[in-house]
Amino acid sequence: MQKQITTGIHGLDTILSGGIPAQSTVIIDGAPGTGKTTLGVQFLYEGIAQKDEAGILITFEEFPDQIYDDMKSSFGWDLMKQEKAGKLRVIGMSPDIFMEQLLEPDGLMEQMIREIECKRIVIDSISLFRYLAKEDSFDERRLLYQLRNILRKFGLVSLLIQERSDLNISHVPDSYFIVDGVIRLNVRAHLDVFRKRTLEVVKMRGTRVIEGEHTYKITDRGLYPMIAAQTVMDYQGAESEKVSTGIQGLDRQLYGGMDRGAVYMLDTNSRANYMPVIGSILSERLRIGDNVLTVLSSTQTIDDLNKLLSHHHIDVEEVVRKQRIHFIEHYRRSVPDGWENSVFYVDQLSNDDYNQFLKNQCYPLLHNGEKEWFVYYDLNTIITERGTDYVLSSFAKEAAFARSLGMTVLVLCNFKEVGEQVASFLERTTNGVFKTWVDGSNQYLQVTKASNGQLSEPYLLESMKEHPFIRLI
Amino acid sequence: MEKKEALPLQMECTMFFQSNPYMIESLAGLENKLGRRKEDLQPILEILVQQGIIRQIGKDSKYLYRYKEPDIITEMTIPDKLESP
Numbered sequence: 001m002q003k004q005i006t007t008g009i010h011g012l013d014t015i016l017s018g019g020i021p022a023q024s025t026v027i028i029d030g031a032p033g034t035g036k037t038t039l040g041v042q043f044l045y046e047g048i049a050q051k052d053e054a055g056i057l058i059t060f061e062e063f064p065d066q067i068y069d070d071m072k073s074s075f076g077w078d079l080m081k082q083e084k085a086g087k088l089r090v091i092g093m094s095p096d097i098f099m100e101q102l103l104e105p106d107g108l109m110e111q112m113i114r115e116i117e118c119k120r121i122v123i124d125s126i127s128l129f130r131y132l133a134k135e136d137s138f139d140e141r142r143l144l145y146q147l148r149n150i151l152r153k154f155g156l157v158s159l160l161i162q163e164r165s166d167l168n169i170s171h172v173p174d175s176y177f178i179v180d181g182v183i184r185l186n187v188r189a190h191l192d193v194f195r196k197r198t199l200e201v202v203k204m205r206g207t208r209v210i211e212g213e214h215t216y217k218i219t220d221r222g223l224y225p226m227i228a229a230q231t232v233m234d235y236q237g238a239e240s241e242k243v244s245t246g247i248q249g250l251d252r253q254l255y256g257g258m259d260r261g262a263v264y265m266l267d268t269n270s271r272a273n274y275m276p277v278i279g280s281i282l283s284e285r286l287r288i289g290d291n292v293l294t295v296l297s298s299t300q301t302i303d304d305l306n307k308l309l310s311h312h313h314i315d316v317e318e319v320v321r322k323q324r325i326h327f328i329e330h331y332r333r334s335v336p337d338g339w340e341n342s343v344f345y346v347d348q349l350s351n352d353d354y355n356q357f358l359k360n361q362c363y364p365l366l367h368n369g370e371k372e373w374f375v376y377y378d379l380n381t382i383i384t385e386r387g388t389d390y391v392l393s394s395f396a397k398e399a400a401f402a403r404s405l406g407m408t409v410l411v412l413c414n415f416k417e418v419g420e421q422v423a424s425f426l427e428r429t430t431n432g433v434f435k436t437w438v439d440g441s442n443q444y445l446q447v448t449k450a451s452n453g454q455l456s457e458p459y460l461l462e463s464m465k466e467h468p469f470i471r472l473i
Numbered sequence: 474m475e476k477k478e479a480l481p482l483q484m485e486c487t488m489f490f491q492s493n494p495y496m497i498e499s500l501a502g503l504e505n506k507l508g509r510r511k512e513d514l515q516p517i518l519e520i521l522v523q524q525g526i527i528r529q530i531g532k533d534s535k536y537l538y539r540y541k542e543p544d545i546i547t548e549m550t551i552p553d554k555l556e557s558p
Contacts (some may be wrong), residue, residue, distance in 0.1 A: 063506070065492040083494070092496035092506075097537060101497075108497060108530070108537075 002206045005053075005120070005157045008046025009039070011225035012199070015214060020181065021206035025148045025158045027126070027175055030185030034197060035218050036161045038075070039185070040122035041067065042222040043159055045077045047120045048087045055120035056089045056112060058098055060128050064090040075222050086116050095128045099143065102150050113154050121151060125161040126175070141174050148178055180205040186213065199225050211457055240451070243374070243408050246284030246312075247277070249472030250434070253447050253456045260372065261406040262431035262451065263399045265379075267415045267423075271438040274412065275308060276461075277445070278376065280468035281410060283312030285374040286319055290408075293366065295328040295377030297412075298384065302327055302335050302343070312467050326365065328377070330385045351390050358398070366405055375402060379413040379426070388422060396429050436461065445472060482509065482517050490527050490540035497530075497539045 004019035013019050020026055030036045044055035059067060067090055071077040082088035089112055093101075101107040112118070129143050144160075151158040162175060164184075176182050181204040187197050198213035212228035242256035251257045258264055258281075268274040285292055286309070296302060305327075306316045319325045320342050327335075327343045335343050344361065346354055366373050383391050402409045411430070415423035427433055433449040447456040459472035489507060490496060496506075500518070504511050518538055521527045530537045 063493055064495060089495050092493050093498060094502040094505075097497060097499060097502065 004207060007043050008050045009042055009223060011227060014227060015201055015210045016204060017208045020157050023152050023155055024180035025151055025160060026181035026183060027160050027162050027179050028183050029162045029164050031164050031187060034185035034187050035223050036185060037124055039223050040124055040159050040161055041071050044088060044120055044122055048082055053119040054087045054116040056091060056118050058091050058123045060095050064092045075220060089116060095132050121156045122159045125163050127163040144175055144178050244284050246280035246468045247470060249459060253454060254450055255452045258408055259431060259451050260408050261403050263402060263409040264432040265411050265413055265426060265430045267413055267433060267435040269414060269416060269437045272436045272443055274436050276470040279308045279312045282376060283309055283314045286314050290372045290374045292325045293373060293375045297378035297381040301333055330381060351386050366407060373407045375407055375409045377411060379411045380417060383418060392425060399429050479517060482513060483520060486517050486521055487526055494540045497537050499537055
């Protein structure tokens with residue numbers, strides 16, 4: 001990977017996986033009031049303060065003294081002091097003079113770059129180049145191309161500010177194709193009376209970026225972007241023991257895995273094949289040495305589960321023999337010989353009796369021994385067999401009990417099927433939610449709730465030939 | 474322009490360059506930025522160049538003007554009361 005130049009702007013360097021690649025030319029595109037100039041000055045100021053890298057700001061329209069005053073009163077950035085220290089130049093000139101001087105061998109620009117050993121430059125704004133272009137838009141493109149090459153020749157990281165008057169974001173300006181990166185600033189209505197500002201890295205050659213529109217505030221320290229899809233972290237999130245899902249990408253997203261002693265929901269639609277996810281999580285638990293309690297669903301027999309776990313290289317016979325796996329069966333279906341002691345038949349039990357069964361038979365079993373327990377069940381089966389009211393009245397209690405015993409629980413549910421109200425209740429009761437769905441011809445997986453506050457982007461699920469048979473793209 | 478009228482414009486130009494020490498502009502650019510006519514500005518700029526307040530760069534009548542830092546810069550703190558000898 002190329003050397004990266006930190007912008008020094010909180011959040012932006014994280015979005016850029018460390019910073020802007022060296023010698024890159026990046027467009028900062030935004031409508032009026034989005035803070036483009038502030039971002040540019042902040043980039044220069046933080047470059048001096050944090051990295052001792054000198055910078056130049058070229059301003060075509062705004063006067064330098066206006067910028068000195070604005071930046072000092074709004075953010076406390078004393079630009080004149082940095083100029084006196086030979087670390088900064090705020091140069092006011094017309095675009096035509098700027099280009100002439102850049103092209104001139106040992107011209108004014110070259111002299112100043114050399115004089116302060118400039119590493120960063122901000123040009124505010126390249127939109128004025130359109131008045132320089134003599135013939136057509138091709139000439140404007142040529143000018144920008146020439147500018148990019150000169151800035152690169154001087155080894156500068158350059159931010160070119162571009163004003164956006166066309167709010168139709170489906171229109172892609174020609175300039176986007178010439179430069180190495182594009183950062184777009186947006187402002188839109190929020191909660192009727194507020195405005196919400198967002199920052200998106202549309203393009204950045206040579207580094208990975210966190211995709212999405214990241215909300216930012218203009219604070220007394222400049223622009224302050226917050227990473228998109230990030231909610232407030234649970235106080236337990238960072239320190240709890242992690243239970244691997246067996247799926248590398250998912251574990252990474254969860255900072256190591258599911259939290260032990262937490263309740264998770266896998267929300268799936270009817271077209272999505274969730275079995276590889278379940279297979280990976282259950283087999284990983286058994287492989288590590290945890291015990292598993294599972295409620296069989298109407299669509300999943302004990303035989304299906306046996307095949308699934310065997311596919312994930314688990315010797316299920318052995319696990320059953322050691323009483324490390326138990327099944328709760330709502331349908332009186334046949335089980336392999338020798339497995340009878342591992343199955344609890346609850347098909348004849350009323351809801352009250354089922355509750356008693358959980359209290360008197362299941363919970364003591366889970367209390368017993370030193371092994372950790374992992375519980376997996378299909379909530380739609382419980383809803384079908386015991387009714388929505390039962391789930392609404394018992395789920396929170398069961399979840400609390402599981403947490404108190406340190407059990408990790410994974411519940412399968414189709415939020416669409418159970419309705420919005422029930423889904424919202426379930427989502428609130430759980431510590432984390434994964435969602436998998438099929439859209440067109442692809443299946444996706446997304447973490448929509450997690451204790452670390454990190455909501456993921458929707459990942460594509462790709463099949464693999466080896467365990468865990470899926471991976472996140 | 475009368476000589477007495479030229480003085481305020483001379484002050485205006487001086488202040489402009491002093492407040493924006495890295496403003497580099499042509500006559501046409503200054504016309505836009507200061508909102509004054511070229512023909513009024515030109516003689517003033519010549520005076521400021523002669524006085525060593527600004528520099529004239531370039532050739533072939535495509536001159537650029539920029540502030541010239543004084544050779545000696547003193548930052549003095551003047552006390553409220555004079556010290557007795």
